[in-house]
């Protein structure tokens with residue numbers, strides 16, 4: 001695996017086709033991001049083949065706890081990184097599958113940082129045990145308020161991501 005500083009961050013390509021999200025779901029993501037300040041929020045969206053994003057499921061960001069336990073392995077705390085609580089995402093996955101749905105996106109916020117898919121985000125999403133390798137990755141950039149949001153889609157080759165704009169729709 002490449003060192004973190006060798007992987008350039010990925011930005012949204014404004015010319016790429018936009019990904020649609022319902023305004024009520026984006027509002028829920030923004031509310032979570034604002035409540036979590038000064039830490040990053042994280043969570044999942046579930047959906048199905050007909051409607052890709054139908055529900056928001058908050059997950060606890062346990063990065064600060066991991067950092068306190070093991071600062072060598074987890075050099076950043078929750079203000080600069082996220083780590084989804086395993087019990088939260090497993091429960092969401094099980095409930096979604098029982099309802100004929102699946103996890104279609106992972107979301108998190110950047111506090112006082114821009115809209116990009118960072119080297120750390122890429123390493124987290126590509127690790128062998130990452131539970132949702134095919135999910136889209138939604139990032140919200142927060143500077144006191146949510147200033148930007150975008151989506152990073154895994155490419156067909158499976159190792160890269162492409163940044164795409166989010167298009168808010170009423171649904």
Ligand SMILES: [Zn+2]
Pocket residue numbers: 108109110116117118121139
């Ligand atoms: Zn990030």
